[in-house]
């Protein structure tokens with residue numbers, strides 16, 4: 001392939017290095033000529049020419065050498081086509097490794113694309129390092145990413161749906177009333193493969209039921225039929241979208257959000273009870289205030305002393321008893337959720353789950369003077385079917401939530417995006433397994449002569 005060591009080190013097939021000089025600031029200047037059999041063939045008629053018309057020097061941008069910039073000087077011959085019937089009068093030499101008219105060597109574009117796709121560097125930073133413009137780096141990355149992202153997704157048994165803000169909300173002051181009004185609040189809904197390893201399957205702008213259903217109905221019917229369970233937050237928008245677009249799928253709500261709701265209800269009761277008792281908000285030194293953290297924790301993680309402290313403090317008066325009721329309601333709800341196979345190591349039956357939920361409702365119904373608990377029970381009752389599905393199938397939306405975190409990280413790295421399509425491409429590249437860097441292992445390669453057995457002097 002290469003006939004001398006310098007050309008092999010330079011490594012562009014079809015070019016032979018004739019000289020290497022050191023330029024200013026540690027730069028390396030590589031002078032090369034064409035060394036390729038087909039280079040002298042006319043691109044129109046294919047006639048090989050040897051009639052030199054002129055000599056030109058092109059300077060394509062190249063990758064750095066050990067951090068130093070490399071200047072490439074490719075001395076090309078301009079040849080005259082000898083075929084009298086060919087419309088082309090003259091042409092310059094061309095080699096397969098460098099596309100005609102290229103101002104940037106393909107390996108530099110590949111490096112830019114790999115830095116953005118694999119290493120999470122922004123296109124601006126990759127372009128700065130490569131010494132090319134932002135559009136060149138971005139185009140290289142987009143070509144590489146789209147080849148993977150545009151492939152239709154493989155079947156998914158468990159689908160996760162979640163939303164995240166795509167940028168800061170924008171406000172403006174109304175000149176007449178002086179009040180703030182919302183100008184733009186931009187959201188992305190993302191779809192995630194929970195059962196397989198495909199990561200993020202797609203994103204859609206906006207967060208209405210129509211936006212969500214729009215992405216789902218675009219998928220082929222065979223793909224939609226394979227979706228068994230869809231995990232969502234307790235968000236009726238997603239529920240209606242799934243009902244519309246995936247009528248055959250079961251819906252599971254993420255149980256983290258159910259517990260979060262119960263913890264919030266218990267906290268609300270504690271804050272209200274404190275205000276009623278002292279006429280002010282809680283502060284350090286109040287006995288209830290010292291329980292703040294303990295009440296948020298799962299009861300099975302409390303030590304016997306901590307448990308006794310909670311009971312003793314709350315049992316002392318009527319305000320405390322209200323808090324205790326809400327706290328027990330939370331634990332009764334958790335008892336139903338804790339039937340899932342991940343915790344019990346055995347498959348729960350639907351009757352068991354519904355019985356425990358009934359016990360929770362029963363407890364809440366007995367304390368109708370605590371509005372927070374009644375609201376909690378009503379919300380849980382509204383989502384009962386989806387909660388039971390989540391317990392029985394064990395499907396959680398945790399993977400989607402973790403991809404949300406990566407999506408927000410990408411937006412910060414880029415200092416925000418102006419172009420939503422660019423944002424979706426960057427986020428999906430970061431969140432899709434197929435585009436991530438493959439694990440690199442240090443394996444010894446067999447020795448191979450790049451100069452094909454030619455004698456190297458010295």
Ligand SMILES: [Zn+2]
Nearest residue numbers: 042045081086
């Ligand atoms: Zn020709």
